[in-house]
Amino acid sequence: MSTRTPLMAGNWKMNLNHLEAIAHVQKLAFALADKDYDACEVAVLPPFTDLRSVQTLVDGDKLKIKYGAQDLSAHDSGAFTGEISGPMLAKLKCTYVAVGHSERRQYHAETDEIVNAKVKSAFKHGLTPILCVGEELAVREAGNHVSHTLAQVDGGLKDVPAEQAESIVIAYEPVWAIGTGKVCGAGDAQEVCAAIRSRLAELYSQELADKVRIQYGGSVKSGNVAEIMANPDIDGALVGGASLDADEFVKIVRFRDQ
Numbered sequence: 215m216s217t218r219t220p221l222m223a224g225n226w227k228m229n230l231n232h233l234e235a236i237a238h239v240q241k242l243a244f245a246l247a248d249k250d251y252d253a254c255e256v257a258v259l260p261p262f263t264d265l266r267s268v269q270t271l272v273d274g275d276k277l278k279i280k281y282g283a284q285d286l287s288a289h290d291s292g293a294f295t296g297e298i299s300g301p302m303l304a305k306l307k308c309t310y311v312a313v314g315h316s317e318r319r320q321y322h323a324e325t326d327e328i329v330n331a332k333v334k335s336a337f338k339h340g341l342t343p344i345l346c347v348g349e350e351l352a353v354r355e356a357g358n359h360v361s362h363t364l365a366q367v368d369g370g371l372k373d374v375p376a377e378q379a380e381s382i383v384i385a386y387e388p389v390w391a392i393g394t395g396k397v398c399g400a401g402d403a404q405e406v407c408a409a410i411r412s413r414l415a416e417l418y419s420q421e422l423a424d425k426v427r428i429q430y431g432g433s434v435k436s437g438n439v440a441e442i443m444a445n446p447d448i449d450g451a452l453v454g455g456a457s458l459d460a461d462e463f464v465k466i467v468r469f470r471d472q
């Protein structure tokens with residue numbers, strides 16, 4: 215297990231309206247408040263329409279839970295109907311923003327160039343990007359999962375200076391493990407996460423690579439999180455479905471107590 219503070223983030227995807235979001239974050243806060251739980255950093259990534267409600271709750275009650283968005287526009291403002299900008303998320307005091315999730319790449323045709331522009335926009339506005347990378351099943355079956363994922367890392371970080379890159383979070387999410395119940399074997403996830411860290415050392419420095427948190431995502435649950443987290447290069451989880459159940463997400467956050 216690494217010395218980096220693990221980041222356990224719940225990607226709610228298109229689930230939970232703003233009232234449900236309030237109830238859910240209250241449950242998380244209550245369940246994590248019985249002791250000062252600093253072993254992990256905890257974040258939620260709700261839909262855009264929930265962010266104001268979550269901000270009000272977190273600010274008002276000084277909760278330690280961080281929050282962020284699931285995407286942002288590469289542009290600061292202008293005629294981009296339906297888009298949400300980095301400055302808007304920064305105004306809501308978001309800490310994180312997911313960029314390049316496979317569902318964005320797949321359903322919204324996001325290329326590495328677009329993902330790179332979004333990473334830069336996030337940093338420009340003081341948000342921490344969670345850069346999502348990972349291969350489809352056919353790529354893994356062909357044995358090209360490492361090179362495919364590293365190409366996404368290279369693309370996402372193109373021309374991003376070290377002062378910014380050192381605070382990025384990278385989430386390795388093999389597409390075939392997302393929402394399928396097929397968790398990537400802990401050794402297989404470690405192989406790719408270690409390769410990502412080596413690539414960061416090549417692109418920047420070993421010192422920077424040692425700082426960056428690399429999460430695993432894809433069918434993470436309370437029953438498999440401890441095994442995943444036992445790997446030296448895995449510094450947290452990006453949790454989809456299991457993050458919608460507050461009790462289950464709390465168990466994931468408390469993986470060390472199992």
Ligand SMILES: O=C(CO)COP(=O)(O)O
Pocket residue numbers: 225315387391392393394395431432433434452453454455456
């Ligand atoms: O896509 C994911 C998180 O971003 C993972 O989703 P599941 O945990 O539902 O597999």
